[in-house]
Amino acid sequence: MKLHTKIFIGLLAGLVIGGLSKAPGASSVHDAVIVLEPLGTAFIRLITMVVVPLVVGSLFVGVASLGDIRRLGRIGGKTLAYFLITTFVAAIVGLAVARAARVGQGLDPATHDALAPRAGTVAGAPPTTAAAPDLAQTLVRMVPQNPFASAAETDLLPLIIAVCIFGAAAAVTKGQSRRTVVSFFEGVNDLSMIVIGWLMRLAPAGVFVLIASTVARSGIDLLRSLLVYAIAVVAALVVQLVLLLLTVRFGAGIGITQFFRSTSDALLLAFSTASSNAALPVSMAAARNRLGISSEIVSFVLPAGTTINKNGAAAYKAVTAVFIAQLCGLELGAGRMLIIVLASTAAAFAGAGVPGSSLVTTLIVLNAIGLGPQAAAGIALVAGIDRPLDMCRTTVNTIGNLAGAAWIQKSERV
Numbered sequence: 001m002k003l004h005t006k007i008f009i010g011l012l013a014g015l016v017i018g019g020l021s022k023a024p025g026a027s028s029v030h031d032a033v034i035v036l037e038p039l040g041t042a043f044i045r046l047i048t049m050v051v052v053p054l055v056v057g058s059l060f061v062g063v064a065s066l067g068d069i070r071r072l073g074r075i076g077g078k079t080l081a082y083f084l085i086t087t088f089v090a091a092i093v094g095l096a097v098a099r100a101a102r103v104g105q106g107l108d109p110a111t112h113d114a115l116a117p118r119a120g121t122v123a124g125a126p127p128t129t130a131a132a133p134d135l136a137q138t139l140v141r142m143v144p145q146n147p148f149a150s151a152a153e154t155d156l157l158p159l160i161i162a163v164c165i166f167g168a169a170a171a172v173t174k175g176q177s178r179r180t181v182v183s184f185f186e187g188v189n190d191l192s193m194i195v196i197g198w199l200m201r202l203a204p205a206g207v208f209v210l211i212a213s214t215v216a217r218s219g220i221d222l223l224r225s226l227l228v229y230a231i232a233v234v235a236a237l238v239v240q241l242v243l244l245l246l247t248v249r250f251g252a253g254i255g256i257t258q259f260f261r262s263t264s265d266a267l268l269l270a271f272s273t274a275s276s277n278a279a280l281p282v283s284m285a286a287a288r289n290r291l292g293i294s295s296e297i298v299s300f301v302l303p304a305g306t307t308i309n310k311n312g313a314a315a316y317k318a319v320t321a322v323f324i325a326q327l328c329g330l331e332l333g334a335g336r337m338l339i340i341v342l343a344s345t346a347a348a349f350a351g352a353g354v355p356g357s358s359l360v361t362t363l364i365v366l367n368a369i370g371l372g373p374q375a376a377a378g379i380a381l382v383a384g385i386d387r388p389l390d391m392c393r394t395t396v397n398t399i400g401n402l403a404g405a406a407w408i409q410k411s412e413r414v
Helices: 003-020 027-049 051-064 074-101 109-123 135-142 147-152 156-172 176-218 221-251 256-273 276-289 295-308 311-327 334-350 357-368 373-383 386-412
Strands: none
Touching: 003 027, 003 176, 003 386, 027 051, 027 176, 027 357, 051 156, 051 176, 051 295, 051 334, 051 357, 074 221, 074 295, 074 311, 074 334, 074 386, 147 156, 156 176, 156 334, 176 373, 221 256, 221 311, 221 373, 221 386, 256 276, 256 386, 276 295, 276 386, 295 386, 311 334, 311 357, 311 373, 311 386, 334 357, 357 373
């Protein structure tokens, strides 16, 4: 049985047991579910543990591996500009769709009140009551001062910026020192991937406990909000897909039907595996042989895109952040909405092209907007339905990279 099937079974079992615990005369079931809740909390703490190594390792290697942008010239500059703009737009799309769909809102007062103590117990601290930062404070807080302190405090936005700066320095450094540093962070990234694989094996049991305890505390009303959230994620991905296809049609001059016919094998592989890395070789072959993109562009744009360009992940993270913030009653003013967009963009760059990594790096966005202890509880809510959403966003990620390569090919008139 595949892992994502086991996770989904864990979700369904948690729903059933949590629902039964609220039935009349089922107090013993309710008490048993609450007793098991610390096991789910431990699972979320283990996921949180891998966030900083994953972000530092994957992002440093990704930036350092780009090479000297001055040497790459126009292709490198256009590629990075495309990655940044499309990922930023995807985050805006996710935020806009989530706000329009009012994800996380509409809970009855009893359910909303039940979530607060649970969120507090996840990290052993009361729910955050921090005031929403204004735009100036948001921008200042992003400037790195002490990367080690940022890592210790899980303040990951300035850490990401610091890693990008040092990664860029490594990209222009020559000789053995560069190879030594990059090899070290490659090792950190590889270790993080192994740990994520181990933790995902614990996911079915962790999801079962977390969902059962959540339903036992807050009731079935929460599940309706979870369904609205999933629909909002898919809607945001569809909007981003339309924007990417417009790039293909009008930016690259390729017909939509021709594009899908030429890349269908890569897109189906990305969807079925939920892994951009797994789809990369097929994507490169499709881009060269059927879209007619030059080897020079394909060999740079697609591997770099698989590492740092994840449009679908950015849209997903923005929707998830709005959902969990509004579920926990956190005010979303202009400052926090800007943080969601910027943090979703940065976290999408920091992820890895393997299943489950985007769920882990979503903690970057949740911590950035001040959710604190609720961040772990929020991840617990969405973990059970993450696999189908992961398949959808990975497909959008792959389309984004192929669209970028096609547009750059057209702009270079190769």
